[in-house]
Amino acid sequence: MDPVTASLExxxxxxxxxxxxxxxxxxxxxxxRGERVALLGPNGAGKTxxxxxxxxxxxxxxGSVKVAGLPVGxxxxxxxxxxxxxxxxxxxxxxxxxxxxxxxAFGPAAAGVKEAELEERVDRALARVGMAxxxxxxxxxxxxxQRRRVAVATxxxxxxxxxxxxxxxxxxxxxxxxxxxxxxxxxxxxxxxVTHDLPYALELCPRSLILSDGTIAADGxxxxxxxxxxxxxxxxxELPFGFDPRSxxxxx
Amino acid sequence: MGAxxxxxxxxxxxxxxxxxxxHTKLAATFAFVVVVVSTPREAxxxxxxxAVLLASVAYAAGVPAGFLLKRLxxxxxxxxxxxxMPFVAEGERIEVLGLSLSVNGxxxxxxxxxxxxxxxxxxxxxxxxxxxxxxxxxxxxxxLPPLLVQIASFMIRYGDVITDEMRRMRIARESRxxxxxxxxxxxxxxxxxxxxxxxxxxxxxxxxxxxVSRGYAGSMPVIDEVTASRAxxxxxxxxxxxxLVVCVLGWTL
Amino acid sequence: xxxxxxxINAPVSAATGVVAxxxxxxxLRGARxxxxxxxxxxAGLVAAFIFAVQMLNFPVAAGTSGHLLGGALAxxxxxxxxxxxxxxxxxxxxxxxxxxxxxxxxxxxxxxxxIVTTVVAYAVFRGLVKILPRTRRSxxxxxxxxxxxxxxxxxxxxTFLYAVGGTTDVAIGKVATAMIGVHVLIGLxxxxxxxxxxxxxxxxxxxxxxxxxxxxxxxxxxxxGELVDAPDAQTVPVAARSHRKVWITGLAASLVxxxxxxxxxxxxxxxxxxxxxxxxxxQRTKEHANSDSPLADYGVRDIEDARLSGGLAGVIxxxxxxxxxxxxxxxxxxxxTDDTSPTSTSV
Numbered sequence: 001m002d003p004v005t006a007s008l009e010x011x012x013x014x015x016x017x018x019x020x021x022x023x024x025x026x027x028x029x030x031x032x033r034g035e036r037v038a039l040l041g042p043n044g045a046g047k048t049x050x051x052x053x054x055x056x057x058x059x060x061x062x063g064s065v066k067v068a069g070l071p072v073g074x075x076x077x078x079x080x081x082x083x084x085x086x087x088x089x090x091x092x093x094x095x096x097x098x099x100x101x102x103x104x105a106f107g108p109a110a111a112g113v114k115e116a117e118l119e120e121r122v123d124r125a126l127a128r129v130g131m132a133x134x135x136x137x138x139x140x141x142x143x144x145x146q147r148r149r150v151a152v153a154t155x156x157x158x159x160x161x162x163x164x165x166x167x168x169x170x171x172x173x174x175x176x177x178x179x180x181x182x183x184x185x186x187x188x189x190x191x192x193x194v195t196h197d198l199p200y201a202l203e204l205c206p207r208s209l210i211l212s213d214g215t216i217a218a219d220g221x222x223x224x225x226x227x228x229x230x231x232x233x234x235x236x237x238e239l240p241f242g243f244d245p246r247s248x249x250x251x252x
Numbered sequence: 253m254g255a256x257x258x259x260x261x262x263x264x265x266x267x268x269x270x271x272x273x274x275h276t277k278l279a280a281t282f283a284f285v286v287v288v289v290s291t292p293r294e295a296x297x298x299x300x301x302x303a304v305l306l307a308s309v310a311y312a313a314g315v316p317a318g319f320l321l322k323r324l325x326x327x328x329x330x331x332x333x334x335x336x337m338p339f340v341a342e343g344e345r346i347e348v349l350g351l352s353l354s355v356n357g358x359x360x361x362x363x364x365x366x367x368x369x370x371x372x373x374x375x376x377x378x379x380x381x382x383x384x385x386x387x388x389x390x391x392x393x394x395x396l397p398p399l400l401v402q403i404a405s406f407m408i409r410y411g412d413v414i415t416d417e418m419r420r421m422r423i424a425r426e427s428r429x430x431x432x433x434x435x436x437x438x439x440x441x442x443x444x445x446x447x448x449x450x451x452x453x454x455x456x457x458x459x460x461x462x463x464v465s466r467g468y469a470g471s472m473p474v475i476d477e478v479t480a481s482r483a484x485x486x487x488x489x490x491x492x493x494x495x496l497v498v499c500v501l502g503w504t505l
Numbered sequence: 506x507x508x509x510x511x512x513i514n515a516p517v518s519a520a521t522g523v524v525a526x527x528x529x530x531x532x533l534r535g536a537r538x539x540x541x542x543x544x545x546x547x548a549g550l551v552a553a554f555i556f557a558v559q560m561l562n563f564p565v566a567a568g569t570s571g572h573l574l575g576g577a578l579a580x581x582x583x584x585x586x587x588x589x590x591x592x593x594x595x596x597x598x599x600x601x602x603x604x605x606x607x608x609x610x611x612x613x614x615x616x617x618x619x620i621v622t623t624v625v626a627y628a629v630f631r632g633l634v635k636i637l638p639r640t641r642r643s644x645x646x647x648x649x650x651x652x653x654x655x656x657x658x659x660x661x662x663x664t665f666l667y668a669v670g671g672t673t674d675v676a677i678g679k680v681a682t683a684m685i686g687v688h689v690l691i692g693l694x695x696x697x698x699x700x701x702x703x704x705x706x707x708x709x710x711x712x713x714x715x716x717x718x719x720x721x722x723x724x725x726x727x728x729x730g731e732l733v734d735a736p737d738a739q740t741v742p743v744a745a746r747s748h749r750k751v752w753i754t755g756l757a758a759s760l761v762x763x764x765x766x767x768x769x770x771x772x773x774x775x776x777x778x779x780x781x782x783x784x785x786x787x788q789r790t791k792e793h794a795n796s797d798s799p800l801a802d803y804g805v806r807d808i809e810d811a812r813l814s815g816g817l818a819g820v821i822x823x824x825x826x827x828x829x830x831x832x833x834x835x836x837x838x839x840x841x842t843d844d845t846s847p848t849s850t851s852v
Contacts, residue, residue, distance in 0.1 A: 055465055081467045088465075092413055093458040096546065098385040098405060102475050107466035109473035118475070138384075140412050154466065261603065278601075285608050289511050289518075293672075323604060330509050342674045360673025367511025368607065375604035387601060399533055399545060404594050406549020407556060408602075414550075414557040432564050439701055445558050445573075446705025449551075449582060453713055456550030460543045470542040 005069045006030045007162045007190040013053060014214075015061030023049040024061065025214035031162070033068075036184070036191040038201035038222060041211035042236035047194045050211065051164055054192075055084040068161045082111055085155030085189075086164045091147035095139035100131065100150050103139065107158040125157035126150075129183050145176030149183065162190040169197045198226060198239055202248060210235055223248070261323060261379035268487070269313035269381045273480040274390030276488035281378040283492035287499045288370045293363035295502035299370065305494055306373050313381045323376045330368055334361040384408060389478050402472050406459070414452055421448065507599065508614050508663075510607030517670025522612030528620045529593050535586025544587075551583050552591040559595070563698055571694040576622025576659075577630075577652035578699045581644075582706065584715040585627040592619035613666055621662040626655035630716055644717050645704045652699035656692030660684040 008031040016022035023046040031037050041047050052058040053065055056072045065072040067083045085107075088094055097103040104122045113121060126132045129149040139147060148168070155163060168184075169177050177200070184191060184204055195201050201208055202222050210218040210225065212235040218225055225231060226245035232238065239245065269277075291298050310320055341357025348358075382390070388408075392401045421444045425432075432441055460468075480488075513521075537544050555575040563571040575595075579588035593615050599605040606614045630651035637643035664684050668677045703714065711717050 052461075057461060057464060078467055078469070081465060084465075086465050088458070088462055090458065093455060094462040096406065096409055096459050096462065097475075098388070098409060102385075105475045106463075106468075106473060109475050110467035110469070139409070158466065282608050285510050289609050290515060330512065337673055337675065340675050340679055342676055356674050360675075363672050364509070364511055368509035371510030371607040371609065372604050375600070375608060379602055379604060384602070391601075397530070397533055399537070400529065400590075400594065402545040403549045403552060403590065404598055406546055407552035407591075407594055407598065410550055410553040411556050414553045415560065418557050418561065432562075434564055434566050435697075438563055438697060441561065441563055442698055442701030443705040445561060445698070445702045446709070448558065449554055449702070449706055450710050450713060452550045452554035452557075453547065453710075456547040457543070459546040459550065463546065468542070472545065 004033065006066075007033045007035070007068055008054070008192065009064075009066040010050075010053075011064050011066075013050070013061065013063035013065065015049060015053065015058060023214055024053075026063070027211070027214070027216055029209055029216055029219060031190060031192060033161075033190055034188065035207060036193070036205045038205035038208040039192060039194045039211060040196075040198070040201060040208055040225075040235075040237060041217075045211045045235075046214045047211055048166070051086060051166060051194060054162075054164055055081050055086055078111065082107075082158050083161040084164060085158055085160035085162070087148075087151050087155055087166065087168065089166045089170060091144070091151040092139070094151045094154060095147060098138055099135075100126070100137055100139060100142075101135045103150065104153050104157045107154060111158065121157045121159075125153040128156055128187065129153045130179070143176075145172050145179065148172065148176070148180060152180075152183065156187070156189075160189060162192060163187070165191065165193045165195075167195055167197075168193060169195065169200045198237065198245075199243055199248075202226060202245055210237070260384070261376055262383055263315060263319065263380045265314045265381065267313045267381070269309065269377075272381075272488050273478050273484055274382050274386040275393040275478055276390075276480050276485050277378055277382055278387070278390045278394060280488040280492050281374050283489070284495050285371050285374055287492055287495040288374075289367050291367075291499045291502045293359055293366070295505070296362070296366075298498050298502040299366040301498045302370050302495055303373075305491060305498075306370065306377065309377055309491055313377065315377060315380050319380070320373060320376055324369060324372055330364065334364045334368075337361040337364070386478075389476055393478050398472065406456075410452075410455070410459075413455075414448065417451060418444070418448055507596075507606030508610040508617070510609045512607070512610060512672065513613050513666060514670040514672055517666060518609055518612055520612075521616045521666065525593070525612045525615035525620065528589060529615070532586040532589040532593070536584075536590050539584060539586065548583075548587055548590055548594075551579065551587065552594045555579055555591050556595050556598075558702075563694065565694070571691070571698070573698050574618065574622060574656065574659075574695055576619060577626030577648065577655045577695065578702060580623045580627040581630055581648050581651065581699070581703055581716040582714055585623055587715075588623045588627070589619055592623060595619075617659050617662050617666065622655040622659045625658040626651040629654050634716065639720060641704075641707050641711070641717065641720060644707060644714070644720065645700050648703040648716070649696045649700035651696075653692045653696035656695050657685050657688045660688035 010027055010029055013024050013027040014022070015024045027046075027050060039047055039050070049058060053061075054067070054072070056074075056077055059073075067080055070076050070080060070083070072080050095103045097106060101122055104125050105118055108118055108121045122135075123132065126135060129152050131146060131149050131153060134142060134146065134150070139150065142150065152163075152165075152168075165184075168180060172180065181200070181204055184193075191205070193201065193205060205222055207220065208218075208222040208225050209216055210231070217235055218228075218231055223245055226239065288299075288302055291302075307317075310317065337360045338353040338357035339351075341354035341360060343354050343356035345352045345354050346358075347353075379387075388401055388405050391404070392398060425440065425444070430437075430440060432438075536548055540547050555578070558573055558578075559575055561573065563573070565571055576588065576592050579591050582588075583591070596606065596614050596619055597611065600608060600611055600614070630647045633647035633650055634643060637647060661681075661684075664677065664681045667675075667680060703716070707714050707717055711720065
């Protein structure tokens with residue numbers, strides 16, 4: 001095995017749903033440890049389907065997914081789900097326990113962590129997202145941005161190899177967007193971010209993948225991809241009004 | 253019937269009653285109500301004593317009388333039934349204020365009113381001094397099946413979410429000029445109910461996905477345990493024990 | 506109506522407590538068999554739905570409005586076990602969190618409002634679906650009938666519990682007529698709302714309606730340019746068809762015999778009694794333990810006309826037998842696990 005194992009390796013992934021709809025037609029890419037990569041693409045491209053393959057929720061097609069060298073499959077499912085932390089789009093789906101503390105504790109507790117160590121993990125995760133004082137609150141007492149952050153904490157508590165975020169900036173006001181960006185920048189975990197928010201991708205992710213019609217259509221530095229008008233138009237990607245990627249100095 | 257349920261009874265506080273472990277409070281409340289229900293209805297003074305006992309618990313817990321009395325209004329439907337009883341019951345009758353009332357019916361009405369009201373008051377005191385999470389933990393500790401407690405936990409967690417969605421659907425309807433005024437509008441309301449079911453079910457599936465993604469494999473991980481010391485149990489059971497003394501006296505005197 | 510503490514005496518409260526606990530335990534197992542590891546979140550969300558929908562205001566006229574009980578709806582949408590479970594959880598939490606319904610009356614409330622409504626509704630629903638043509642409209646019609654009968658059934662159960670364990674002596678006939686009469690009207694409302702809601706769900710996601718399994722469009726796959734039927738995930742039992750006719754005739758016949766024919770039955774003692782009287786044996790018969798029950802002597806007490814009384818008792822007797830028998834049948838029947846949902850994901 002090479003000394004620096006990729007965080008994520010997807011090879012030849014193809015998948016069709018039971019109703020016959022084929023969503024992925026052979027996806028290949030790798031993400032190195034510590035990288036922050038954005039996954040862009042139009043609606044219906046297969047981004048959510050791809051994400052659900054990363055922790056084995058969907059399976060049964062061809063191809064393989066490896067997380068830090070470990071193949072995604074029945075045998076190592078618990079460990080895979082510890083290594084791959086998916087933050088879904090609706091925080092209400094992810095915060096299902098009566099209090100913030102219990103939600104953040106759910107993942108590690110399911111993996112067998114107990115008592116003092118469990119509390120430590122919870123506190124560390126909450127501190128990393130800046131939500132330590134909301135420990136004992138019920139989730140519906142928090143604002144949307146706060147719930148997003150706690151959702152990230154629920155996954156960080158499992159100390160994952162790779163953090164996969166599905167539309168992390170959606171529905172956030174500008175201040176919350178910035179707060180989340182600061183948090184993501186401060187983490188030293190690999191990040192794969194599915195997003196429609198192109199400025200956000202440019203701000204946080206040096207590299208981007210474009211998924212279109214079930215295959216990877218482009219893979220390169222975010223600034224270059226966003227500046228390629230023909231490429232963008234071909235895959236229904238549009239920049240917000242007045243935004244010029246060429247004039248932005250990279251913050252990532 | 254379902255109309256008055258949205259308002260939680262919990263009142264935040266730092267009283268010794270608030271501090272008791274939840275399973276002791278649940279057990280003590282239940283024991284108290286069992287004792288009350290087992291008291292003979294003829295011992296009217298006993299029920300007065302029970303009310304005094306509950307009042308002292310309310311005082312210790314910092315629950316104001318007005319709050320408690322307002323919550324007793326939930327029992328209005330069966331008060332109506334109790335009022336009807338002396339008129340329709342069987343047995344010998346006596347004259348009261350020109351009305352012919354059944355003796356048995358009068359006793360029955362008193363029985364239902366006294367015991368029912370005390371039961372509601374005890375429940376209100378329990379709910380107002382115990383947080384939701386604690387109540388569920390307490391139930392689990394009292395050996396209610398864990399799966400049942402989990403289902404209750406999800407129900408409570410998402411009760412507000414679903415009710416919110418229902419409210420938003422109503423706002424959307426009204427924004428389009430719809431006003432439900434009679435039976436002929438039931439079709440539209442039922443469509444909303446149907447849509448609400450689908451949304452709830454799909455959310456349940458998404459919650460399950462989120463659980464699975466964090467390692468859920470069929471049984472909920474244990475995060476908290478509640479324990480109680482002997483002193484705490486004694487303190488909690490002071491109420492039903494005192495009530496038991498009254499009850500025994502009620503039977504023997 | 507949530508029964509408060511002290512309304513029903515201790516032995517009956519305890520007995521219904523045992524019944525309720527048993528039924529909930531059974532439903533936990535049944536729900537787990539159907540929903541597997543998704544039981545907790547799905548049942549919880551459905552319970553939250555029932556809790557919310559019970560608060561939905563269905564205006565009748567001039568400021569009055571109706572509310573759904575939800576037992577029938579739950580049974581039809583998610584099946585009897587999950588249905589009983591969800592409504593029971595709602596009642597349990599209403600009792601503990603909102604002081605609605607006595608803590609010692611939980612057994613009574615759960616038995617009456619969760620178990621009876623759901624079981625009766627599901628039994629009626631399945632019975633009708635077997636007889637009617639296999640279309641979505643039949644499901645809606647069956648839902649209407651199921652909900653319509655479930656509410657008076659709950660009233661009947663309540664009356665029965667009151668007769669056996671009520672703490673006051675009110676003439677059972679009066680209670681019965683009042684309760685059942687009012688609840689037939691309420692049942693109409695429940696039936697309409699239930700049927701409309703089931704219809705609304707079926708129109709959009711028929712795969713989510715438990716009661717409509719087997720009505721889904723056949724899946725077609727494109728193979729080599731041609732459309733071919735997808736293989737069936739479930740096998741339809743060969744004898745299924747013939748059961749339907751037996752069901753209808755049996756049910757109809759029982760009702761006719763019990764209700765109408767007994768209406769005209771002879772008031773003369775039957776064979777055994779006549780013999781006993783002639784031979785003087787009957788002097789030593791002891792009163793039967795249930796002779797005080799409202800249905801003793803094959804009549805409903807307090808209903809004067811002997812023939813009407815006999816007829817009514819007969820119908821009630823058949824009804825209770827059918828419900829009890831169906832309940833036993835369904836719990837004992839082996840469940841098929843089938844998952845034909847096109848969006849199912851393997852975990």
